Amino acid sequence: MSLRNLLPAEDPALTERSGPPSGTGLVPAADQDERADLAAYRRARRRARTRRLGTGALGLAVLAGIWQLAAMLLNDPVFLPSVSQTAASFVHYFNRPYPAQGKPLWFDALTSLRRILIGFTAGTAIGVVLGAAMSASLIVRHLTDPVIEVLRPLPPLAFIPLFIIWLGIGEMPKEVLIMIGVTPIMAVTTVAALDEVPDDLRLCARTLGASRRYTMLRVQIRAALPGILTGMRISMAGAWTSIVAAELIAATTGLGYLIMQAGDYLNTALVFSGIIAIAILGLALDACLRVLLLLADPSRRR
Amino acid sequence: MTARADAAGAETDAPGALLTPLSGGTHPPGPPREGTTPPIPPGVEVVIDSVGKVFRRGGRRTVALAGASLRVRAGELVSLLGPSGCGKSTLLRIIAGALPADEGSVTVGGRPVTGPSPDRGMLFQTPMLFGWLTTRDNILFGPRAQRSARRHERDDPELETEAAALLDRVGLAGFAEAFPHELSGGMQHRAAFARALAARPSLLLMDEPFGALDAITRERMHEFLLDLWDQHRITIIFVTHDIEEAILLGDRVAVMGGETPGIGEIIDVPLARPRHALDADTEAFLAAKRRIRASLRN
Numbered sequence: 395m396s397l398r399n400l401l402p403a404e405d406p407a408l409t410e411r412s413g414p415p416s417g418t419g420l421v422p423a424a425d426q427d428e429r430a431d432l433a434a435y436r437r438a439r440r441r442a443r444t445r446r447l448g449t450g451a452l453g454l455a456v457l458a459g460i461w462q463l464a465a466m467l468l469n470d471p472v473f474l475p476s477v478s479q480t481a482a483s484f485v486h487y488f489n490r491p492y493p494a495q496g497k498p499l500w501f502d503a504l505t506s507l508r509r510i511l512i513g514f515t516a517g518t519a520i521g522v523v524l525g526a527a528m529s530a531s532l533i534v535r536h537l538t539d540p541v542i543e544v545l546r547p548l549p550p551l552a553f554i555p556l557f558i559i560w561l562g563i564g565e566m567p568k569e570v571l572i573m574i575g576v577t578p579i580m581a582v583t584t585v586a587a588l589d590e591v592p593d594d595l596r597l598c599a600r601t602l603g604a605s606r607r608y609t610m611l612r613v614q615i616r617a618a619l620p621g622i623l624t625g626m627r628i629s630m631a632g633a634w635t636s637i638v639a640a641e642l643i644a645a646t647t648g649l650g651y652l653i654m655q656a657g658d659y660l661n662t663a664l665v666f667s668g669i670i671a672i673a674i675l676g677l678a679l680d681a682c683l684r685v686l687l688l689l690a691d692p693s694r695r696r
Numbered sequence: 697m698t699a700r701a702d703a704a705g706a707e708t709d710a711p712g713a714l715l716t717p718l719s720g721g722t723h724p725p726g727p728p729r730e731g732t733t734p735p736i737p738p739g740v741e742v743v744i745d746s747v748g749k750v751f752r753r754g755g756r757r758t759v760a761l762a763g764a765s766l767r768v769r770a771g772e773l774v775s776l777l778g779p780s781g782c783g784k785s786t787l788l789r790i791i792a793g794a795l796p797a798d799e800g801s802v803t804v805g806g807r808p809v810t811g812p813s814p815d816r817g818m819l820f821q822t823p824m825l826f827g828w829l830t831t832r833d834n835i836l837f838g839p840r841a842q843r844s845a846r847r848h849e850r851d852d853p854e855l856e857t858e859a860a861a862l863l864d865r866v867g868l869a870g871f872a873e874a875f876p877h878e879l880s881g882g883m884q885h886r887a888a889f890a891r892a893l894a895a896r897p898s899l900l901l902m903d904e905p906f907g908a909l910d911a912i913t914r915e916r917m918h919e920f921l922l923d924l925w926d927q928h929r930i931t932i933i934f935v936t937h938d939i940e941e942a943i944l945l946g947d948r949v950a951v952m953g954g955e956t957p958g959i960g961e962i963i964d965v966p967l968a969r970p971r972h973a974l975d976a977d978t979e980a981f982l983a984a985k986r987r988i989r990a991s992l993r994n
Contacts, residue, residue, distance in 0.1 A: 431870070435878065594820050595826075597794045600793075602891065603838050612841070613826065616828060691827065
């Protein structure tokens with residue numbers, strides 16, 4: 395797409411070019427026009443990004459509006475509390491213990507977050523190392539591929555009773571549960587990302603004078619990084635599913651437990667508060683990964 | 697339209713070379729013309745001596761190349777022309793050191809090829825720029841990688857100057873901080889050129905580098921390559937399946953293909969240097985084209 399279509403014609407950045415004339419005479423005039431001015435091009439893209447964010451916020455606002463309207467029409471806070479009732483409940487219990495349990499909301503949120511981070515980090519590390527080994531060695535790949543293919547479709551929740559038998563009821567089984575969900579996804583996405591790096595890109599680095607080691611670290615792994623980060627985003631979503639489900643069934647702390655307790659006492663506003671806490675934490679972690687992805691892959695910055 | 701763009705246009709649109717055919721059409725590797733900023737070493741001789749390659753897959757043998765011999769003079773630009781599957785890319789990768797030859801040998805500048813080396817730069821059909829690096833960092837990849845091998849991790853100001861000179865040389869002075877996806881197709885290819893030159897090759901291997909470009913951009917890249925080669929005279933081996941491209945660029949055209957995949961006839965291009973894209977309309981060009989077509993049919 396031509397830059398001219400994105401920018402108003404009177405944009406000063408288009409008329410005053412930066413830099414001295416190249417003077418080589420090698421570059422055809424028309425080609426220099428194509429992207430005119432890099433700064434202006436990036437400004438236009440930033441504006442488009444801000445607009446997209448605004449539209450996204452509007453979508454959320456519409457959802458909240460429909461919820462509020464439905465709650466007002468139903469007028470039954472046990473069946474569907476309004477947005478304002480939920481917000482009030484969230485604020486109230488954020489720093490006050492819920493009666494049946496004795497822990498405030500922030501504590502449960504932090505507990506779930508800690509389990510996620512430990513399990514996710516361990517699972518990602520193991521998955522990436524395993525994926526790298528699978529990509530580097532055909533024997534490792536043929537050995538582990540069927541194992542991963544068998545494990546991958548199994549819902550991690552099916553392992554909960556096993557982990558309780560093997561690992562007890564402490565923090566460990568929850569973290570291992572998350573790890574079990576994350577590792578196969580990370581192994582598969584890492585293999586795919588490394589395989590996708592063209593052989594010619596490595597050859598290119600070698601013909602530029604890079605050693606094998608330098609090419610491996612600075613080209614192949616670097617080129618695979620965006621794919622690995624995308625895999626992390628996918629497995630992060632799965633990790634939240636696992637941990638909340640595990641806490642619903644077999645825990646005495648965490649957001650899943652809080653939601654279950656609130657449901658048992660028909661405190662629907664607190665159920666919604668727990669759900670919203672999960673949404674906020676999930677969004678925040680995903681936002682961190684997205685920032686890393688944007689840093690790793692400049693072509694996504696649009 | 698600005699003064700800068702006008703000036704650039706006026707120079708490139710200048711009428712082409714005088715069309716006096718020169719026998720052989722080759723040049724001695726003369727000293728580089730004035731105004732060349734980056735220090736690029738002069739070209740080297742390449743000797744390809746009865747090179748053969750067989751690919752084995754699942755018990756099946758495919759002869760990719762047999763008895764290919766060619767002597768490329770220092771500072772010469774030779775086109776390897778042939779249809780798909782004639783072994784031209786295989787030969788180029790053997791010269792690059794990416795594939796070992798099963799028979800025969802390749803020597804570049806007197807030294808046998810054993811693996812990839814920065815002496816032998818390569819340009820691919822796609823620019824193969826590193827998408828996470830800016831144009832400047834792409835250009836500096838080679839020098840930095842070579843320094844890292846000698847345990848000098850830090851850049852010195854000399855490198856910066858060289859990058860700036862190369863950026864200017866390929867007309868990307870305003871795009872030092874741009875990422876590859878922010879450049880047009882032609883600009884990406886010029887950035888890849890600059891990156892290859894920054895590693896200071898004495899031989900440039902080009903594997904259908906402009907095959908994916910549109911016809912107009914491709915013609916511009918031809919002019920760019922011809923001008924660059926006229927000034928630096930590094931040795932270039934240019935692989936293509938386009939007869940006109942092979943003639944326009946090459947001092948000689950090595951026709952590949954036939955019964956066994958290898959080098960067939962080697963045809964001199966009787967066109968004077970410096971050349972220009974408009975040379976394609978001359979009688980001498982058409983004569984060369986007729987000869988090569990006849991050779992390709994055999």
